[in-house]
Amino acid sequence: MSKKRIVLKIGTSNLSDGEKIQEGVIYKIAECVAHLRDKFHVILVSSGAVASGYTQLRLDKQVLAHKQALASIGQPLLLESYRKCFASFGILSAQILLSGHDFDSRKATQHARDTIEVLLEHNVIPILNENDAIATAELMFGDNDRLSAHIAYYLGAELLVILSDIDGYYDKDPHRFDDAKLIPFLDQIPQEKLQTSYDPYGNFATGGIVTKLIAADFLLQKGRAMFLCNGNQLGHLEDFLLRQIQKSGTLFGEFNG
Numbered sequence: 001m002s003k004k005r006i007v008l009k010i011g012t013s014n015l016s017d018g019e020k021i022q023e024g025v026i027y028k029i030a031e032c033v034a035h036l037r038d039k040f041h042v043i044l045v046s047s048g049a050v051a052s053g054y055t056q057l058r059l060d061k062q063v064l065a066h067k068q069a070l071a072s073i074g075q076p077l078l079l080e081s082y083r084k085c086f087a088s089f090g091i092l093s094a095q096i097l098l099s100g101h102d103f104d105s106r107k108a109t110q111h112a113r114d115t116i117e118v119l120l121e122h123n124v125i126p127i128l129n130e131n132d133a134i135a136t137a138e139l140m141f142g143d144n145d146r147l148s149a150h151i152a153y154y155l156g157a158e159l160l161v162i163l164s165d166i167d168g169y170y171d172k173d174p175h176r177f178d179d180a181k182l183i184p185f186l187d188q189i190p191q192e193k194l195q196t197s198y199d200p201y202g203n204f205a206t207g208g209i210v211t212k213l214i215a216a217d218f219l220l221q222k223g224r225a226m227f228l229c230n231g232n233q234l235g236h237l238e239d240f241l242l243r244q245i246q247k248s249g250t251l252f253g254e255f256n257g
């Protein structure tokens with residue numbers, strides 16, 4: 001039986017404690033991927049380059065060019081952590097840096113796709129990120145949520161997994177409301193939930209949940225699925241993907257492991 005393809009997106013909030021990149025988390029992700037590989041071809045999309053650069057040079061992250069400079073310092077450091085952690089499971093990893101329009105122009109998409117096909121064929125884990133030094137879309141908006149949805153679609157993945165700092169999608173923000181309830185399944189996203197609003201500091205008033213819903217909406221419209229779950233509970237992700245047991249997380253659309 002041929003393996004299904006999944007894209008696993010890791011957010012900055014999973015990797016950074018606000019000060020530094022937590023290599024222990026990267027190790028656990030590598031361990032989880034090592035287990036998932038029995039059944040799936042896994043493609044990673046990882047944020048965290050800016051946070052990683054910030055550990056080396058304290059530039060003001062509110063300035064876009066500073067963010068780009070931090071990303072260019074941090075990207076190789078981040079990938080070195082991934083390389084080491086994957087290597088301890090005997091897994092080779094590779095880096096691919098993209099800009100959003102690589103997935104709009106057919107030619108560039110095809111080149112990226114060809115590269116990734118070869119990597120997967122040879123059991124190498126591709127680790128994708130936006131090329132933040134020259135592209136800014138996801139740095140300013142979305143922390144790779146939308147990019148990972150496009151990647152999942154154009155690379156023929158059946159499922160996009162988004163790891164976050166929450167257990168899934170709730171009926172209201174769980175960090176603000178104690179009585180927020182987790183929604184385990186959703187096959188449609190109300191259009192009004194896709195509108196973004198900002199607080200007075202230019203941050204998302206709703207946390208990053210809107211970009212995740214936009215990603216889910218894009219995939220649902222293409223007949224694909226997305227699973228939003230907690231990056232601190234990778235055991236639950238393994239239960240879901242390897243044993244079809246959903247202990248937490250929100251499944252958007254349909255997915256039959």
Ligand code: ADP
Nearest residue numbers: 011013164165169170172173175206207208209
């Ligand atoms: P990440 O950095 O993991 O990509 P974000 O911090 O950008 O995640 O987005 C997740 C945050 O969105 C949650 O921590 C939560 O505070 C906020 N949020 C707002 N509304 C909701 C909701 N309805 N369900 C889940 N999270 C929500």
